Amino acid sequence: MPKILVVDDEAIITMQLEERLSTMGYAVIGMAASGEEAVEKARRLQPDLVLMDIVMPGRMNGIDAAEIIITDLQIPVIFVTSYADDKIIEKAKHVQPSGYIVKPFNELEVKAAIEVALFKPAGKGIDTKIKKSLRDPLSFQEESGEEKEIRSVSLDRSGIKTILLKDMCTDIILFLYSDQGVKEITFKFAIEEGVHKGIKSLFAYSHSPVIKHFLQEIKDGKLITYRIKDDDILSFISYLKQHPFFSGENVSSSSVQILLDLPLNAAQNDIITVTDYVFSLRKRAIPVSGIIAVNITSTDHHLIETLSLTIPHIIISTGTETALSFAHHSFPSQSVSVVPQTTIDEVVKKSLEPVVLSLLDRPVSGYDIVHEIHNRYQVLVPQARIYTLLYHLEQNGYLKMKMSGKSKLYVPTQEGRVYIRKKLNEFRHIFQHILNGVTDESAGDNKDT
Numbered sequence: 001m002p003k004i005l006v007v008d009d010e011a012i013i014t015m016q017l018e019e020r021l022s023t024m025g026y027a028v029i030g031m032a033a034s035g036e037e038a039v040e041k042a043r044r045l046q047p048d049l050v051l052m053d054i055v056m057p058g059r060m061n062g063i064d065a066a067e068i069i070i071t072d073l074q075i076p077v078i079f080v081t082s083y084a085d086d087k088i089i090e091k092a093k094h095v096q097p098s099g100y101i102v103k104p105f106n107e108l109e110v111k112a113a114i115e116v117a118l119f120k121p122a123g124k125g126i127d128t129k130i131k132k133s134l135r136d137p138l139s140f141q142e143e144s145g146e147e148k149e150i151r152s153v154s155l156d157r158s159g160i161k162t163i164l165l166k167d168m169c170t171d172i173i174l175f176l177y178s179d180q181g182v183k184e185i186t187f188k189f190a191i192e193e194g195v196h197k198g199i200k201s202l203f204a205y206s207h208s209p210v211i212k213h214f215l216q217e218i219k220d221g222k223l224i225t226y227r228i229k230d231d232d233i234l235s236f237i238s239y240l241k242q243h244p245f246f247s248g249e250n251v252s253s254s255s256v257q258i259l260l261d262l263p264l265n266a267a268q269n270d271i272i273t274v275t276d277y278v279f280s281l282r283k284r285a286i287p288v289s290g291i292i293a294v295n296i297t298s299t300d301h302h303l304i305e306t307l308s309l310t311i312p313h314i315i316i317s318t319g320t321e322t323a324l325s326f327a328h329h330s331f332p333s334q335s336v337s338v339v340p341q342t343t344i345d346e347v348v349k350k351s352l353e354p355v356v357l358s359l360l361d362r363p364v365s366g367y368d369i370v371h372e373i374h375n376r377y378q379v380l381v382p383q384a385r386i387y388t389l390l391y392h393l394e395q396n397g398y399l400k401m402k403m404s405g406k407s408k409l410y411v412p413t414q415e416g417r418v419y420i421r422k423k424l425n426e427f428r429h430i431f432q433h434i435l436n437g438v439t440d441e442s443a444g445d446n447k448d449t
Helices: 011-024 035-045 062-073 086-094 107-119 125-135 145-157 180-196 215-219 235-242 268-283 301-310 341-350 352-358 366-377 383-395 414-448
Strands: 003-007 027-032 049-052 077-081 099-102 172-177 200-205 223-227 256-261 288-295 313-319 322-326 399-404 407-412
Touching: 003 011, 003 035, 011 027, 011 107, 011 366, 027 035, 035 049, 035 062, 049 062, 049 107, 062 077, 062 086, 077 107, 099 107, 172 180, 172 268, 172 301, 180 200, 180 223, 180 256, 180 288, 180 313, 215 223, 235 268, 256 268, 268 288, 268 301, 288 301, 341 352, 341 366, 352 383, 352 414, 366 383, 383 399, 383 407, 407 414
Parallel strands: 003 027, 003 049, 049 077, 077 099, 172 288, 172 313, 200 223, 200 256, 256 288
Antiparallel strands: 313 322, 399 407
């Protein structure tokens, strides 16, 4: 899934673009509101493409930022701007962007420009190959010592080092993920480790670009692949029963690595059935290791609780920079739960005041607040609701406004800091009171039973 950085100082534009890009099948890995922030995030996040506004606050406009991103990072940039006069277009041409879209735009224009830009990335020659490998480790071919070093950088940047390396080829790991790119990198790494250690690997998947990197290993019999039908994952059990590694008198005495990439729409009961069968192989003294990957955005806490009772080693990855590892039963991994996004939406929108107050610990714009709420909770809150709260606080003398470039920043006054602290404490006590009430009721129910 191509990764895109969206740069625009108008929160509404970035939110609209993110929603449209996600619908088109692209991953928005970050948003920026200035040229300086765009360069910083492009260096850190290594997107495949940047959609860049031209006129923004700060010392660096979109054209200046694009020049650095294109020249230094070899990342293609498409300008998305309201300005179409000859003077600005002439300046934009000098940095060699991959496209120029004038607002208002439609989805077909954006998609066409993106596909062309991704097909013909910025930069030429060996530098492009090296820097592209940093952004897309799956496109990488190990051909020299230099490239191996790049590969290790790519894995580190993708959070692979958080995987339980020492258990990768000796135990079964439940991998709960939300980012498709991280999942693909994880499977690629696991296959490479298995091949390096001389372990037979069985990769079962529904849709995956990983196998194109192991065509020779498949031909040599070092990697076995099985295509899972989206609506029939139980057929994988039938396949295992018929495979000589796992059936009859020819059961393998050497370790076998099963890498199971379950379809997004797999039924939860079927997931549990397949997982139980894989673990039943271990009870038959077959040395099975591997990864069972489940998309965390399409499951709930009941499935996680059930699976964690069987699988003690769990990796939870919610993005390229976030991974939680539960390696031992000393931590009750079955207590990990996934809160449905609809619940988060409802709570955040109904409790917007404490959420906004908690973000006023520094000079902040209305855009920053909308952006931060979206980043933290994946909730889109209308700007009007944010600015209504800010206006109320300003009118009561709790906030004062200052300008930073073209941005209006809200800064708590001394009286405002006292008020915010007091209100947050009140909210904290209210929530605690509610939760204690729920706990007491639960205890009473248990006592009655």
